[in-house]
Amino acid sequence: MHPKTPNSGKTQNSAELVQLRQGRVAANTSAPDTLPERNPGMPFDVRFLDALRRVNLSGLERRASTLTKRRSIKGDNQAAWLLRSLALMDLTTLNSNDTDERVRRLCAKALNPLSRDLRQGLGLGDTVIRPAAVCVYHPFVATAAHALRGSGVEVAAVSTAFPHGLAPLETRIREIELSVAAGATEIDVVIKRGLVFAGRWEELFEEVQAFRQACGDAHLKVILGTGDLATLRNVGLASMVAMMAGADFIKTSTGKESVNATLPVGLVMVRAIRAYHEATGIRIGFKPAGGISTAKASLDWLVLIKEELGREWLEPDLFRFGASSLLTDIERQLEHHLTGRYSAGYRHAMA
Ligand SMILES: O=C[C@H](O)COP(=O)(O)O
Numbered sequence: 354m355h356p357k358t359p360n361s362g363k364t365q366n367s368a369e370l371v372q373l374r375q376g377r378v379a380a381n382t383s384a385p386d387t388l389p390e391r392n393p394g395m396p397f398d399v400r401f402l403d404a405l406r407r408v409n410l411s412g413l414e415r416r417a418s419t420l421t422k423r424r425s426i427k428g429d430n431q432a433a434w435l436l437r438s439l440a441l442m443d444l445t446t447l448n449s450n451d452t453d454e455r456v457r458r459l460c461a462k463a464l465n466p467l468s469r470d471l472r473q474g475l476g477l478g479d480t481v482i483r484p485a486a487v488c489v490y491h492p493f494v495a496t497a498a499h500a501l502r503g504s505g506v507e508v509a510a511v512s513t514a515f516p517h518g519l520a521p522l523e524t525r526i527r528e529i530e531l532s533v534a535a536g537a538t539e540i541d542v543v544i545k546r547g548l549v550f551a552g553r554w555e556e557l558f559e560e561v562q563a564f565r566q567a568c569g570d571a572h573l574k575v576i577l578g579t580g581d582l583a584t585l586r587n588v589g590l591a592s593m594v595a596m597m598a599g600a601d602f603i604k605t606s607t608g609k610e611s612v613n614a615t616l617p618v619g620l621v622m623v624r625a626i627r628a629y630h631e632a633t634g635i636r637i638g639f640k641p642a643g644g645i646s647t648a649k650a651s652l653d654w655l656v657l658i659k660e661e662l663g664r665e666w667l668e669p670d671l672f673r674f675g676a677s678s679l680l681t682d683i684e685r686q687l688e689h690h691l692t693g694r695y696s697a698g699y700r701h702a703m704a
Contacts, residue, residue: 391572392635394565394599397558401597401632405589405625410617413585417616420660421653431652432475432690435683436482438651439466441669443509443539443640445488445677447516447608456493460500463487466680467687474691484680485669486539490515491532498536509574510537513564516578516607518543522560529567540564541574541640541675543607546581549591557591561598574602574640574673579618580610588618592625596637604675606643613643616657623661639666642675648686651679 426434444463446455463484467477486507487497497508510532514520520528529540542564548557565573575595579588592603603622606613619641626637639662641654651674658666666672689695 392596392599392601392637394562395597395633397555397594397597399554401593402554402590405593405628406586408585408589408621410585413617413620417620417657420657421616426652426656428690432687434652434655435648435686436475437667438648438655438674439484439680439683440482441655441667441672442484442674442676442679443486443488443642444484444680445608445642445675447488447490447511447677451490451493453493453496456487456489456496457500459489460487460497460506462680463501463506464504467684471684471687471691475687485673488539488541488675491528491535491537494532494535494537507538508536509539509541510535511541511543511576511607512537513542515541515543515576516609518545518578522563526563526567529564529571533567533569533571537571539572539574540568541576541604543576543578544591544595546578549577549582549587554590554594558594558598561595561600565599572601573599574604574638575600576604576607576642577622578607578610579605579614579622580612580643585617585621588621589625592622593629596625596629596635600637602638602640602673604640604642604673606641606675608643608675608677610643614641614645614654616653619654619657620661623658627662636666636671638671638673640673640675642673645674645676646678646682648679648682651676651683 444459446459466483483504483506486509487501488509488511489497491510491512494508494510501508512528512532513525514528518525525542529542532540544557545560548560561575577588577591577595582588582591595603603626605618605622623639626639630636639658645651645654654674655667658672685695
């Protein structure tokens, strides 16, 4: 049910977590032998945080820079990986000037992301390749749900007073409930960054638990706003708290911070995911978001995930890109792959 993670030589941190988990299971005779696929969360356990307080910044930066240089993906192989980037995308519009009409056009693009010429040239035949989800603000959830019904493309809503998360807790929870009622099957919540700065981990845990409960069957993605969190240590700790509280995915950024998804931040988060998996057997998804606009950048992220978590994580239930303009560059690169020429970006306008 939970195959062993490839390439996961246990770190000291995760080994500590495994010991903690074993202690917890041994003390609880009713603990299940097999764990369910969806993250059920666990009681708040500060020892899970203690194991993550050390961060080797220069080691992470070195790893991030060598990871992307070691592999060069070319030709047909590159086209195949770009199609995977497309299938792993939450095609997003989160603008102040969004309208129902704009969202309808984005949904039409999600249903038919590649031109007939591209599909024929790539020999896709009847294979359906679409983004995993369309991601919108709450007022457009019903419109997106209507446009995408029956397609298998999920509707994701950003909730909890996106992007700052500073409304009262009751208001944030109500927003989730309304989005689910309107047809959202995935909810992207933002955390209150102040809880991280103040080290109020249990309070953060309780808020995320409340979000998870409000989601019901909708999957919960927890946005950390990593560019706001000041240190990579905070990123690791907030990741672990979100997972303990029941997050199905942890997500880097809103796209509205001054620094969004970066590879060193991604490394900290995926290593927290790996540690949580080794300790609990539960696989948590990862969503880098914000500023990922080139096909090349998407390939860097795929390499990072394959190297750190293994191929099994490169599926829509465990990995997503949050991106508003990445699809345009993927189309241009695929066209270049077929014709040797680049077309202008406006020819692939999305909305
Ligand atoms: O969650 C998704 C992000 O808001 C998208 O950010 P982006 O517009 O920089 O691609």
